[in-house]
Amino acid sequence: MKKIIVFFAFVSLLGAFSCGDQLDLEPLDRVTTNQFYKTRTDFDGAVFASYSSIQDFWGTSTETLGERGEFWKISLAITDDVAADEVNGTSSRDIDNLLLRSNDVPFGAVYTQIYEGIYRANIVIENLDGENDLTEEDKTIINAEAKFLRAWFHFQAMKMFGTPPLALEIRTGINDQARPNATQEELYAAILADLAEAEAGLPAEWDGSNTGRVTLWTAKAYIGKVNVWKEDWPTAITALEEVVNSGPYVLVPDYEQLFAYTNENNSESIFEIQYGGPFSDDNLWVFDDTHSEDFKASQGTARGNYWDAAGGAPGGKQGQWVPTQDLVDAYEAGDERLGVTVYQEGDMYYSFDGTRYELDYDPAWSSTGYTLKKYRGTLNAVVGNSSANGQVDFNNERWFRFAEAKLLYAEALIRGGGDVGIAFDEIDDIRERAGLGPVDRSQDPMDALMQERRVELALEPHRYFDITRWGIGAEVFGAAWDDKYNVFPFPLTEIDRSKGLLIQNPGY
Numbered sequence: 001m002k003k004i005i006v007f008f009a010f011v012s013l014l015g016a017f018s019c020g021d022q023l024d025l026e027p028l029d030r031v032t033t034n035q036f037y038k039t040r041t042d043f044d045g046a047v048f049a050s051y052s053s054i055q056d057f058w059g060t061s062t063e064t065l066g067e068r069g070e071f072w073k074i075s076l077a078i079t080d081d082v083a084a085d086e087v088n089g090t091s092s093r094d095i096d097n098l099l100l101r102s103n104d105v106p107f108g109a110v111y112t113q114i115y116e117g118i119y120r121a122n123i124v125i126e127n128l129d130g131e132n133d134l135t136e137e138d139k140t141i142i143n144a145e146a147k148f149l150r151a152w153f154h155f156q157a158m159k160m161f162g163t164p165p166l167a168l169e170i171r172t173g174i175n176d177q178a179r180p181n182a183t184q185e186e187l188y189a190a191i192l193a194d195l196a197e198a199e200a201g202l203p204a205e206w207d208g209s210n211t212g213r214v215t216l217w218t219a220k221a222y223i224g225k226v227n228v229w230k231e232d233w234p235t236a237i238t239a240l241e242e243v244v245n246s247g248p249y250v251l252v253p254d255y256e257q258l259f260a261y262t263n264e265n266n267s268e269s270i271f272e273i274q275y276g277g278p279f280s281d282d283n284l285w286v287f288d289d290t291h292s293e294d295f296k297a298s299q300g301t302a303r304g305n306y307w308d309a310a311g312g313a314p315g316g317k318q319g320q321w322v323p324t325q326d327l328v329d330a331y332e333a334g335d336e337r338l339g340v341t342v343y344q345e346g347d348m349y350y351s352f353d354g355t356r357y358e359l360d361y362d363p364a365w366s367s368t369g370y371t372l373k374k375y376r377g378t379l380n381a382v383v384g385n386s387s388a389n390g391q392v393d394f395n396n397e398r399w400f401r402f403a404e405a406k407l408l409y410a411e412a413l414i415r416g417g418g419d420v421g422i423a424f425d426e427i428d429d430i431r432e433r434a435g436l437g438p439v440d441r442s443q444d445p446m447d448a449l450m451q452e453r454r455v456e457l458a459l460e461p462h463r464y465f466d467i468t469r470w471g472i473g474a475e476v477f478g479a480a481w482d483d484k485y486n487v488f489p490f491p492l493t494e495i496d497r498s499k500g501l502l503i504q505n506p507g508y
């Protein structure tokens with residue numbers, strides 16, 4: 001089955017009934033925590049609520065902070081691979097120019113979604129010890145899945161903010177919610193401890209009705225990835241070597257098929273953000289579970305609405321961001337990935353808003369002459385991938401792919417004093433799929449690795465965090481770079497709420 005996120009709308013509300021002193025009366029139209037958290041179905045729904053917070057990274061809401069696909073701004077629009085489109089990209093020009101402010105919407109929106117996801121995972125963990133109908137096996141699996149999600153969210157927070165708070169328990173006092181910065185050592189220890197529990201408790205695979213839920217292999221791959229960030233090379237090598245050589249993953253032979261709507265949760269998927277399917281209500285913001293309207297069973301994303309060609313392209317799109325010439329120039333001649341990733345002159349352009357458009361691509365539709373094609377080409381301009389008005393896509397986000405695990409393994413070998421020949425072999429596997437020959441082994445292996453990560457993972461949410469962890473900001477951005485950009489500013493609202501307990505990152 002295509003989806004796992006069958007979300008119970010009341011789950012996200014349960015926290016409102018679990019903290020502080022409450023009235024003795026129980027509302028007749030609500031499910032309270034005393035009534036919930038009894039059956040395996042209850043706990044599955046609560047775990048899915050935590051997954052749901054990941055969907056909201058790209059949410060669009062007319063309420064709360066007024067989100068507009070915020071995570072794309074701080075993972076892609078900020079990089080050298082993407083520019084704010086001069087045709088219609090005014091809302092992202094500041095971040096495109098590395099003007100980052102603590103009261104900017106993207107930081108507050110993503111911070112909120114991260115800690116909402118952590119809170120939801122913690123609710124699950126803390127309720128496992130209550131009176132319920134779970135077997136010991138059920139408890140082990142649910143605890144492991146919630147621990148994975150808690151680790152995942154903390155890892156994203158650390159990548160973005162450097163020293164964000166650790167939230168490992170529910171605090172019930174209304175005046176005791178603020179938390180101080182954690183050190184990186186504390187964060188790594190907590191993240192890896194949660195991932196170790198996840199690896200030990202998760203199944204190797206799920207049945208077809210639960211496709212997309214994390215497995216022990218997902219946890220093992222993340223143990224490797226987190227240790228690459230930590231620069232613990234022996235541990236990273238051990239974990240990633242097992243994933244690469246013994247795991248269930250295989251490279252999808254056709255790069256374009258990797259991102260096809262009909263090929264979600266494919267053989268390369270380590271962690272994939274699950275989206276739903278068309279519903280009668282296609283107001284985009286209703287698919288955001290922080291919005292007060294009735295929540296749908298599963299969400300979509302506004303990938304087409306923000307990324308399709310603007311400037312007179314068919315379908316009424318309002319594209320915000322465009323690939324840069326610098327990204328296009330990064331591809332070698334004959335690299336088949338370029339034609340999958342970017343629309344350019346001479347291509348056939350496809351779009352869908354209830355009507356399927358197929359016509360010659362016009363470079364004038366974009367201020368750089370290019371438009372995102374990954375997730376958007378002929379394989380995805382199909383019935384089922386979009387709501388009737390074309391505002392919402394349902395194609396999953398391929399967050400962590402086997403190709404990236406192979407490149408992380410190669411990086412750990414190169415930087416950790418391992419077998420560089422094996423590292424080149426891993427890079428060559430990925431190049432072969434792209435129609436390219438073996439890498440020149442006389443070059444610096446890290447140069448080869450960094451180049452391959454850029455083009456293989458282009459327009460996926462990795463480039464900026466590679467730039468910062470490699471310390472190449474000045475090389476990439478020149479005089480515009482300031483080392484403070486290695487981490488984002490904590491949202492000003494969170495600083496204010498903490499009354500000084502949370503300390504702002506230097507320079508902001």
